[in-house]
Amino acid sequence: MNNQTGWSNPGYGRLIAEASQSGDLAAFTERRYRREMKIGCCLVAMVFGVATSSLAVDELALRLQPALEAITPDGLLAHIKILASDEFEGRAPGTKGEELSVKYISDQFKQIGLKPGNPDGSYMQEVPLAGIKSEPRMAFSVGDKTIELKYPDDFVASSARLQPEIRVNNSDVVFVGYGVVAPEYGWDDYKNADVRGKTILMLINDPAIPDPKDPSKLDDKMFKGKAMTYYGRWTYKYEIAAQKGAAAAVIIHETGPAAYPYSVVKSSWAKENYEVDAPNKNKDVIEVRSWITLDVARKLLAECGQDFDALKKSAISKEFRPVGLNAKANIDIKQQIHSFKSHNVIGKLDGSDRKLQDEYVIYTAHWDHLGRHPELQGDQIFNGAIDNASGVASVIQLAAAFTKLNPPPKRSVLFMATTAEEAGLLGAKFYAEHPLYPLEKTLADINIDTVNPWGKTRDIEDLSDNNSTLDDMLATAAKRNGRQMTPNSQPEKGSFYRADHFEFSKLGVPALYTGGGKDFIGKPADFGQQKKDDYTAHHYHQVSDEVNPEWDLSGAVQDIDLLFEVGYQVANGDKFPEWKSGTEFKSKRDKTMKK
Ligand SMILES: [Zn+2]
Numbered sequence: 001m002n003n004q005t006g007w008s009n010p011g012y013g014r015l016i017a018e019a020s021q022s023g024d025l026a027a028f029t030e031r032r033y034r035r036e037m038k039i040g041c042c043l044v045a046m047v048f049g050v051a052t053s054s055l056a057v058d059e060l061a062l063r064l065q066p067a068l069e070a071i072t073p074d075g076l077l078a079h080i081k082i083l084a085s086d087e088f089e090g091r092a093p094g095t096k097g098e099e100l101s102v103k104y105i106s107d108q109f110k111q112i113g114l115k116p117g118n119p120d121g122s123y124m125q126e127v128p129l130a131g132i133k134s135e136p137r138m139a140f141s142v143g144d145k146t147i148e149l150k151y152p153d154d155f156v157a158s159s160a161r162l163q164p165e166i167r168v169n170n171s172d173v174v175f176v177g178y179g180v181v182a183p184e185y186g187w188d189d190y191k192n193a194d195v196r197g198k199t200i201l202m203l204i205n206d207p208a209i210p211d212p213k214d215p216s217k218l219d220d221k222m223f224k225g226k227a228m229t230y231y232g233r234w235t236y237k238y239e240i241a242a243q244k245g246a247a248a249a250v251i252i253h254e255t256g257p258a259a260y261p262y263s264v265v266k267s268s269w270a271k272e273n274y275e276v277d278a279p280n281k282n283k284d285v286i287e288v289r290s291w292i293t294l295d296v297a298r299k300l301l302a303e304c305g306q307d308f309d310a311l312k313k314s315a316i317s318k319e320f321r322p323v324g325l326n327a328k329a330n331i332d333i334k335q336q337i338h339s340f341k342s343h344n345v346i347g348k349l350d351g352s353d354r355k356l357q358d359e360y361v362i363y364t365a366h367w368d369h370l371g372r373h374p375e376l377q378g379d380q381i382f383n384g385a386i387d388n389a390s391g392v393a394s395v396i397q398l399a400a401a402f403t404k405l406n407p408p409p410k411r412s413v414l415f416m417a418t419t420a421e422e423a424g425l426l427g428a429k430f431y432a433e434h435p436l437y438p439l440e441k442t443l444a445d446i447n448i449d450t451v452n453p454w455g456k457t458r459d460i461e462d463l464s465d466n467n468s469t470l471d472d473m474l475a476t477a478a479k480r481n482g483r484q485m486t487p488n489s490q491p492e493k494g495s496f497y498r499a500d501h502f503e504f505s506k507l508g509v510p511a512l513y514t515g516g517g518k519d520f521i522g523k524p525a526d527f528g529q530q531k532k533d534d535y536t537a538h539h540y541h542q543v544s545d546e547v548n549p550e551w552d553l554s555g556a557v558q559d560i561d562l563l564f565e566v567g568y569q570v571a572n573g574d575k576f577p578e579w580k581s582g583t584e585f586k587s588k589r590d591k592t593m594k595k
Helices: 011-019 023-039 041-051 055-068 073-083 096-112 234-243 262-269 294-303 308-314 385-403 426-433 469-480 501-506 527-538 554-572 586-594
Strands: 124-142 145-148 155-158 165-175 199-203 248-252 273-276 288-292 323-349 360-366 412-418 442-447 459-462 484-487 511-516
Touching: 055 385, 055 554, 073 096, 073 385, 073 554, 096 323, 096 385, 096 412, 124 155, 124 294, 124 426, 145 294, 155 248, 155 262, 155 323, 199 323, 234 248, 234 288, 248 323, 262 288, 273 426, 288 294, 288 323, 294 308, 294 323, 323 385, 323 426, 360 385, 360 426, 360 501, 360 554, 385 412, 385 554, 412 426, 412 554, 426 501, 442 501, 442 554, 459 469, 459 554, 469 484, 469 511, 469 554, 501 511, 511 554
Parallel strands: 165 199, 199 248, 248 288, 360 412, 360 442, 442 511, 459 484
Antiparallel strands: 124 145, 124 273, 124 323, 155 288, 165 323, 323 412, 459 511
């Protein structure tokens, strides 16, 4: 760990830097401020009086300063080291890793002085889950030729239905383009095709429609151009396939549009997976959901006398119609199911305002990761140090920071470590569907999933796509701290739909989700991008996501400080954060708030 500045609290610099246009002056004032701090509050005010022009900033700075001191690189690292240790076995729900994780986190919440977050007096919300181990077989027959697929190198397949065997026999195969029905864009890939009982094959992401004026770009008016909409997510594709009555939905993997290589699909799916164990045993979802590799898809389509590239091209038109393939699918999935209780861990800091204390701001980070794979050679443990021991460590430190405020914020603040995010945001989904405090009184969810471990940056990335007023608050906080909020640099990845806050958003709660910056102080210009690319390619969802002695968590602290400020402002503010017009979730929120 190397805190480059040598300051124990990276919080001061930002406040002073904001007050001054000159970097040198800021550094000078920071040193001076720290010296004065030891002398007393009056002097602090004087120094601030010199350095700043706005009294409001002085007051805010003074009020937040003791809290921000609780957020430190060493503090973060200490939590990460424990949560990501081999002893925690990769933190799979329902394992010894869960026991150790939920105990550690709830002990921390208790020690910090949070109250039990569950009104039943505990720090836990029980989440009924089922673990499913699948042994899938999949083959396509074309004429008298059979194409057997190799699991998991060629395909993955599973079912969320809680039954011991799933069989799809001799099912017609239909290519349905992107598999999207989006009335607001006048788009319907299914047209009136009857796909009941059939196996549908589709492309990942949302339709990539070129701009009529400049075909080298995507049309901003359709599916938000380059950005991914919810229609591009695999979860959506399986949901609509179920509504259409298909038996199996098979997504053709492509690295670019999926935003991750097939190896990520393989390691995430070819293992025990989890579902919420609903009373109906999930009978309402699609029987088989599957991915196949692009190579297998090309081969299958060629056998059927079709060409993948030509089909893909035809799918970017509103006129596209499903294409029946002269192939039959045979899929058999043997499932070992075990039901168990997993847990969201939740702590609460009561608001100080009698009228507002039953309104809530919530911070979330998932504690779970991918567990261990005994069949792997050598290292078998998915330590998930960045994903997401780092986020949980951040939430623990945020909780500690909030308890240092005197008085506490007007509204109550909830701190939650969710389970089973990696299996499809299940802990967050369960909370959102069974909230312990009403969602219409929940002002915001601020979610942390991975932090920047490579030092300080001038920027912070807005992965919430500027879709609510929370993003404006973040921009203001960043500016106040001499930093800059930058737009999502890869909106095509659909990051907003891929982490826990999305389950809150789906039900209307505005959410904030950020990524570490890329513009590193004192590093070459391409350093940030390089580090991100390296993580995605070599460590994301791999056993190598481990604590690295070269980390510098001072940048993570900068970012958490900003999330602290935004949460604080919401918890103390005059009004509820709101979705901006045109966002997918605004009408849902408006409806809930009217009730
Ligand atoms: Zn994660």
